[in-house]
Amino acid sequence: MSRKHVRFDIDLANLPPLSEAQKAELEALAAKPDSEIEVGDVPTLSEAFFSNAIQGRFYKPTKTSTTVRIDSDVLAWLRSQGKGYQSRINAILRREMLTSIKR
Numbered sequence: 001m002s003r004k005h006v007r008f009d010i011d012l013a014n015l016p017p018l019s020e021a022q023k024a025e026l027e028a029l030a031a032k033p034d035s036e037i038e039v040g041d042v043p044t045l046s047e048a049f050f051s052n053a054i055q056g057r058f059y060k061p062t063k064t065s066t067t068v069r070i071d072s073d074v075l076a077w078l079r080s081q082g083k084g085y086q087s088r089i090n091a092i093l094r095r096e097m098l099t100s101i102k103r
Contacts, residue, residue: 018026029037070089078085 078088
């Protein structure tokens with residue numbers, strides 16, 4: 001049995017406008033208190049679920065080609081560790097970026 005996969009890209013910065021029916025549904029939901037919103041079909045997530053969760057598992061940032069100037073000894077050190085030195089450069093830069101953001 002084969003399954004048909006549907007794939008499409010969404011530009012989150014440029015979403016299509018909501019229909020009048022969608023707007024009305026959201027307004028009606030927003031007007032209700034939380035206690036009146038039916039959530040019986042939503043499964044309860046246990047601590048076991050969160051202990052196995054992986055943050056950012058499906059996040060895949062876009063890549064941009066660029067030219068940078070790196071000290072020769074730094075580049076030699078990165079290359080000496082084997083294949084994937086560009087990925088290591090990216091990982092080092094990402095770690096620094098996230099550290100900077102957290103401050």
